[in-house]
Amino acid sequence: xxxxxxxxxxxxxxxxxxxxxxxxxxxxxxxxxxxxxxxxxxxx
Amino acid sequence: xxxxxxxxxxxxxxxxxxxxxxxxxxxxxxxxxxxxxxxxxxxxxxxxxxxxxxxxxxxxxxxxxxxxxxxxxxxxxxxxxxxxxxxxxxxxxxxxxxxxxxxxxxxxxxxxxxxxxxxxxxxxxxxxxxxxxxxxxxxxxxxxxxxxxxxxxxxxxxxxxxxxxxxxxxxxxxxxxxxxxxxxxxxxxxxxxxxxxxxxxxxxxxxxxxxxxxxxxxxxxxxxxxxxxxxxx
Numbered sequence: 001x002x003x004x005x006x007x008x009x010x011x012x013x014x015x016x017x018x019x020x021x022x023x024x025x026x027x028x029x030x031x032x033x034x035x036x037x038x039x040x041x042x043x044x
Numbered sequence: 045x046x047x048x049x050x051x052x053x054x055x056x057x058x059x060x061x062x063x064x065x066x067x068x069x070x071x072x073x074x075x076x077x078x079x080x081x082x083x084x085x086x087x088x089x090x091x092x093x094x095x096x097x098x099x100x101x102x103x104x105x106x107x108x109x110x111x112x113x114x115x116x117x118x119x120x121x122x123x124x125x126x127x128x129x130x131x132x133x134x135x136x137x138x139x140x141x142x143x144x145x146x147x148x149x150x151x152x153x154x155x156x157x158x159x160x161x162x163x164x165x166x167x168x169x170x171x172x173x174x175x176x177x178x179x180x181x182x183x184x185x186x187x188x189x190x191x192x193x194x195x196x197x198x199x200x201x202x203x204x205x206x207x208x209x210x211x212x213x214x215x216x217x218x219x220x221x222x223x224x225x226x227x228x229x230x231x232x233x234x235x236x237x238x239x240x241x242x243x244x245x246x247x248x249x250x251x252x253x254x255x256x257x258x259x260x261x262x263x264x265x266x267x268x269x270x271x272x273x274x275x276x277x
Contacts (some may be wrong), residue, residue: 009083009147016086016143017067020093023136024241028130031248039254042262 052247059240066092066233075226087227090236093137096242101169101200101245102132107256108193111186117257118250120186122174123193125249127169129242134166158214161203168196182257235247 070088077084104126111119141159142152153159172192179185207216220228 001175005079006081006083006147009081012083012147013071015070016140017089017225019139019143020089021134022127023132023139027132028245031245031252035248037253038252038259041259042255 052241052244055240055247056244058241059237059244062237063241064154066230066237070230070234074230075224075228080148082146084148086140088230088234090137090144091141092230093133093140095235096238097130097133097137098200099239100126100133100203100246101197104130104193105197105200106168108190108197109191113139115183115186117182117186117254120182120189121245121253121257122187124173124184124253125246128204129245131166131169131173133238133242134169138166138198139164146168148196154213156213157206157210158203158212161199163208165196165199168199169193172196175182182260185198207276216246 067088070085074085074088076082104123107123107126111113111123124237138159141162145154146152172189175192176185176189179188206212207214223231
């Protein structure tokens with residue numbers, strides 16, 4: 001092993017990308033759901 | 045669907061596709077960093093999140109000034125849209141940073157000046173959203189939101205410049221000249237991709253706020269009628 005060099009670490013990379021993706025998808029999902037709910041109320 | 049709305053949806057779609065391309069390039073095509081190895085690939089999502097999060101707050105600052113100046117509902121709706129998306133990106137930024145810190149610094153968190161000011165920024169803008177939810181009157185809510193946004197924004201330049209002004213574990217800002225050419229393109233593509241997605245999300249959140257405001261105006265006379273309505277006289 002080289003001194004001061006990080007070997008591996010893909011689990012951290014995957015975690016960072018997965019959490020970012022989940023956060024963005026979750027927010028967009030909630031936004032669409034809230035928009036639909038408000039639209040339905042407006043039509044009622 | 046209006047032409048403007050179709051255009052906004054194109055922003056979102058192009059942003060999503062670019063984010064997939066940029067992330068693929070960052071994960072599999074970009075060169076490995078000499079000391080951090082593959083862990084450094086977190087940068088291709090961490091930096092665009094940071095830049096766009098701070099951009100959201102800067103947009104919110106501009107919208108808040110316009111809201112105080114003109115008192116139009118659209119500026120208030122855009123302010124809350126930009127803040128909500130900014131808070132989302134700010135939260136993701138802190139989580140990504142924590143994941144990156146563990147293998148490189150050996151800790152998940154440190155009360156370093158960059159991390160601390162970023163956490164304060166999240167709490168301040170989340171506080172603006174919380175404050176907003178306590179005010180019933182739409183006019184007063186818009187004024188309070190705008191003023192609180194201007195106050196919260198004081199922390200944004202601090203977050204950006206703190207690594208230059210004080211000693212920090214966090215590195216100072218890089219430029220295209222200080223990183224490998226193979227690292228620049230995934231970073232640029234993801235930054236533009238996230239910017240397009242931010243524009244789409246802020247526009248949708250603002251649209252939601254305007255619909256809610258219209259619904260409130262419809263509900264308000266209905267609530268008032270039994271108490272002060274002329275039909276009771």
